[in-house]
Amino acid sequence: MKKTMKKLFTAVLVVTLILSGTLTAFGADTNGIQVQYNGNDIALKDAAKIVDGRVMVPFRQLLESMGAEVTYDSKAKTIVVKTDEKEMSFAAGGADITIIKDGVTSVKKMEVASFVDKKLSRTYVPVRFIAETMGYSVGWDKGNKTVVIIDPDTLFSNADVDFSIISKLMKSDLDLEKPYATTGKFDMDIATFASPDSIMPGMEFSMTGQMSGIQQKSNADLVMNMAFQFDKMLSKLTVEEKAMMEPMLGMFKDASMKIKMDGETGITYMNSSLFSALDPTVGANTWYKMNIYDTYEDMGIDLKSITNMSYSGFKLSEMLTASLASMEYADISTYRDIQSTYVFLKNLIGDEAFTKKTAGSYVTYNLNINQTSVLAALAKTALSEGISKDTLDMTELGDMLNSSKLVAKIMVQEKAGSLYKYELEGDCTFEEIACNFDMTGDQKNAEGQFTIEQKDVMKMMIEVESHVSETSTAPDLSLPADAVIKEYPIY
Numbered sequence: 001m002k003k004t005m006k007k008l009f010t011a012v013l014v015v016t017l018i019l020s021g022t023l024t025a026f027g028a029d030t031n032g033i034q035v036q037y038n039g040n041d042i043a044l045k046d047a048a049k050i051v052d053g054r055v056m057v058p059f060r061q062l063l064e065s066m067g068a069e070v071t072y073d074s075k076a077k078t079i080v081v082k083t084d085e086k087e088m089s090f091a092a093g094g095a096d097i098t099i100i101k102d103g104v105t106s107v108k109k110m111e112v113a114s115f116v117d118k119k120l121s122r123t124y125v126p127v128r129f130i131a132e133t134m135g136y137s138v139g140w141d142k143g144n145k146t147v148v149i150i151d152p153d154t155l156f157s158n159a160d161v162d163f164s165i166i167s168k169l170m171k172s173d174l175d176l177e178k179p180y181a182t183t184g185k186f187d188m189d190i191a192t193f194a195s196p197d198s199i200m201p202g203m204e205f206s207m208t209g210q211m212s213g214i215q216q217k218s219n220a221d222l223v224m225n226m227a228f229q230f231d232k233m234l235s236k237l238t239v240e241e242k243a244m245m246e247p248m249l250g251m252f253k254d255a256s257m258k259i260k261m262d263g264e265t266g267i268t269y270m271n272s273s274l275f276s277a278l279d280p281t282v283g284a285n286t287w288y289k290m291n292i293y294d295t296y297e298d299m300g301i302d303l304k305s306i307t308n309m310s311y312s313g314f315k316l317s318e319m320l321t322a323s324l325a326s327m328e329y330a331d332i333s334t335y336r337d338i339q340s341t342y343v344f345l346k347n348l349i350g351d352e353a354f355t356k357k358t359a360g361s362y363v364t365y366n367l368n369i370n371q372t373s374v375l376a377a378l379a380k381t382a383l384s385e386g387i388s389k390d391t392l393d394m395t396e397l398g399d400m401l402n403s404s405k406l407v408a409k410i411m412v413q414e415k416a417g418s419l420y421k422y423e424l425e426g427d428c429t430f431e432e433i434a435c436n437f438d439m440t441g442d443q444k445n446a447e448g449q450f451t452i453e454q455k456d457v458m459k460m461m462i463e464v465e466s467h468v469s470e471t472s473t474a475p476d477l478s479l480p481a482d483a484v485i486k487e488y489p490i491y
Contacts, residue, residue, distance in 0.1 A: 039335035139330020184466035218263025266293030288488035
């Protein structure tokens with residue numbers, strides 16, 4: 001997966017361009033540990049240290065290199081750090097750090113306490129903890145023994161302006177303080193193919209379903225009805241295999257699921273006929289409980305923050321910042337990789353790439369994407385980023401462009417500054433993966449068809465349709481009186 005993603009970034013002038021031509025020089029350091037901030041190395045005057053598996057560095061040089069003002073309060077014997085957004089203070093040698101932001105004071109405990117190196121007269125602090133407390137993203141480049149610190153604001157501060165048209169597709173102008181009735185339906189065809197050396201057979205089935213319920217903010221009380229069809233898969237089995245599989249698969253022909261989610265806590269309850277079909281000991285009144293926010297957090301996704309954005313005023317800059325905060329891997333080129341990716345996408349799908357037409361109170365934005373526009377965006381990125389062809393792996397880049405394709409049409413229409421309707425369609429291929437999509441909708445309605453196929457591995461086709469309308473009924477998050485609650489998943 002990592003190799004595939006690296007090749008993809010190569011195609012859009014990210015990894016190959018940067019790794020080939022832009023490696024940052026190291027500052028002198030006796031134990032080889034480096035600290036990089038926004039793509040530039042901090043030349044530490046004194047060696048970093050490892051304490052309990054944490055990288056510790058002299059605090060003043062670290063914080064001042066990141067633009068903070070550092071002072072020492074001799075009376076309180078505390079170190080005070082000020083930025084435009086917050087103030088932090090801690091006692092040299094202490095583990096607690098006091099943070100004041102927007103008039104609110106909080107205290108956090110460092111994973112490893114700060115300490116004073118009396119020989120050097122330096123106070124050392126854990127670099128990851130301090131940087132994350134300041135709101136920065138932190139990664140570790142093991143190969144280069146470098147702590148990578150990135151301030152998302154320097155990368156994404158203009159995102160809401162640069163991509164305001166695309167952002168309209170992700171922003172709702174509905175009053176989400178109100179409850180809405182939601183209805184929808186979907187059809188899916190899924191096929192997986194067995195490889196010659198695989199012991200697992202291929203599978204082919206379809207599913208249709210309907211959904212209805214009430215949503216308010218991120219609270220939801222929904223019911224889904226699903227019908228699975230395995231006729232194509234059963235037709236390929238022997239008589240004996242079919243006799244064994246048909247009764248079990250028959251349980252999925254008429255399935256339902258009730259979902260109740262508390263958007264504030266993330267606590268979600270699920271009740272489904274599928275549970276009893278899979279486990280006969282599970283009664284019809286059993287509700288499985290899980291915290292959906294914790295589940296996504298384990299995958300590095302702050303779902304609660306993303307969900308809150310949908311009704312508190314979506315900002316692309318905040319979404320990008322949240323996604324960067326969860327990065328687990330970084331190397332010395334990560335900052336410039338992201339920077340170049342941003343510039344490329346701005347050239348390809350930013351506001352300036354769209355054509356604009358005004359008719360009365362309607363404003364329509366159109367964008368056609370094809371190989372020519374992709375190449376033009378690549379060339380413009382190379383020029384603006386000062387990257388010469390001598391730094392490119394032209395063979396690999398050429399191969400990737402020849403083996404990939406992206407053709408798309410985007411239409412976004414607004415009325416009085418709010419989204420009125422949209423149309424998206426396109427085809428894309430990358431190596432052996434192909435997909436196409438066709439989506440239309442407005443603030444309350446959406447329809448879409450999607451196909452994704454990986455040669456000799458899988459094929460999936462999906463059709464979806466959804467509608468929302470205002471209602472006076474709030475979501476009912478209460479469970480039946482006879483509900484039996486079990487934790488999910490069960491280990």
